[in-house]
Amino acid sequence: MSPHLKHRPLPELQWLEQLLEQGRHHLQAREVCRAQVPHGPQLPVYAITLGNPDAAVPAAGYFGGVHGLERIGAEVVIAYLQNIVNRLAWDTSLHRLLERVRLVFMPIVNPGGMWAATRANPRGVDLMRNAPVDAREKVPWLMGGQRLSADLPWFRGHPGAPMEAESQALCDVVQAELLPRPFSIALDCHSGFGIRDRLWFPFAHTRTPMPHLAEVQALRTIFEQAHSHHPYTIEPQSMQYLAHGDLWDHLYLQACAAPERTFLPLTLEMGSWLWVKKNPRQLFSRKGIFNPQTGHRQQRVLRRHLALLDFLARAANSHERWNPTGEQRERHRDAAMADWFSA
Numbered sequence: 543m544s545p546h547l548k549h550r551p552l553p554e555l556q557w558l559e560q561l562l563e564q565g566r567h568h569l570q571a572r573e574v575c576r577a578q579v580p581h582g583p584q585l586p587v588y589a590i591t592l593g594n595p596d597a598a599v600p601a602a603g604y605f606g607g608v609h610g611l612e613r614i615g616a617e618v619v620i621a622y623l624q625n626i627v628n629r630l631a632w633d634t635s636l637h638r639l640l641e642r643v644r645l646v647f648m649p650i651v652n653p654g655g656m657w658a659a660t661r662a663n664p665r666g667v668d669l670m671r672n673a674p675v676d677a678r679e680k681v682p683w684l685m686g687g688q689r690l691s692a693d694l695p696w697f698r699g700h701p702g703a704p705m706e707a708e709s710q711a712l713c714d715v716v717q718a719e720l721l722p723r724p725f726s727i728a729l730d731c732h733s734g735f736g737i738r739d740r741l742w743f744p745f746a747h748t749r750t751p752m753p754h755l756a757e758v759q760a761l762r763t764i765f766e767q768a769h770s771h772h773p774y775t776i777e778p779q780s781m782q783y784l785a786h787g788d789l790w791d792h793l794y795l796q797a798c799a800a801p802e803r804t805f806l807p808l809t810l811e812m813g814s815w816l817w818v819k820k821n822p823r824q825l826f827s828r829k830g831i832f833n834p835q836t837g838h839r840q841q842r843v844l845r846r847h848l849a850l851l852d853f854l855a856r857a858a859n860s861h862e863r864w865n866p867t868g869e870q871r872e873r874h875r876d877a878a879m880a881d882w883f884s885a
């Protein structure tokens with residue numbers, strides 16, 4: 543590897559570190575681990591928090607860059623963090639919100655994969671197949687997670703091996719910042735080769751409905767009341783495919799051990815065909831399959847999802863007003879079963 547390649551910058555990491563400097567009086571940032579690129583740099587994985595640290599208040603967490611090839615996921619999270627940092631100078635309503643809620647960011651979970659333009663981390667492990675959760679039903683061959691070789695895609699890691707440092711860092715942050723709270727939401731931003739933007743919720747390891755199906759249905763209801771023309775298909779991930787080792791299934795199952803608390807992990811799967819069909823030449827680029835390649839389309843995508851990310855912070859803050867209980871919860875669950883599990 544040439545010296546030029548070894549020391550090439552990672553633009554998203556530079557953008558993030560500039561934001562950390564700009565918002566240093568409001569943000570708490572720590573390096574939770576480092577990713578070592580073979581024959582390349584060591585890259586930090588940051589966790590950033592702001593707002594009320596009291597464990598009694600709700601929280602929203604934002605995650606990106608789990609798959610290094612899907613740079614747009616990290617960029618969406620960083621763009622929202624930039625939106626917040628810029629507004630802190632003048633937005634009193636934002637300051638009031640932050641008195642009542644905790645915000646958590648891990649914009650670049652897999653900087654080594656992003657630097658190398660690979661889905662997996664530098665050790666060849668797909669972080670979203672790396673958790674100790676085995677699917678209960680048949681998964682797609684290879685795509686659902688495999689332990690054959692790191693030279694093949696969707697490698698889960700070797701049997702019995704601990705989770706990768708990046709996967710463990712994400713879990714540690716969620717376990718410390720989100721799971722102990724009475725209510726929390728997480729959004730993990732990805733892109734996939736689809737024709738729609740999708741919002742997924744658990745499970746990925748089974749087609750069995752999640753215990754908090756009523757809460758997800760209630761969240762969808764208030765989102766659609768506030769955004770009647772939104773672009774998202776909202777559905778359980780199991781409607782598309784099952785997989786081994788899903789990090790969010792792993793964390794959600796942990797959260798279910800404390801039934802007095804609610805943790806709702808969501809995944810934004812941006813449909814990259816929306817960009818490819820406007821510029822078919824992107825099909826000949828590995829990055830182009832998963833990311834917008836022109837500046838104006840990238841900016842449009844970043845703007846497109848800001849309302850969703852901001853909504854989740856406000857929904858977490860206001861959870862006591864919409865989180866269903868009693869007969870209302872049963873009605874939401876019945877509606878969700880009819881919408882997603884009636885076939």
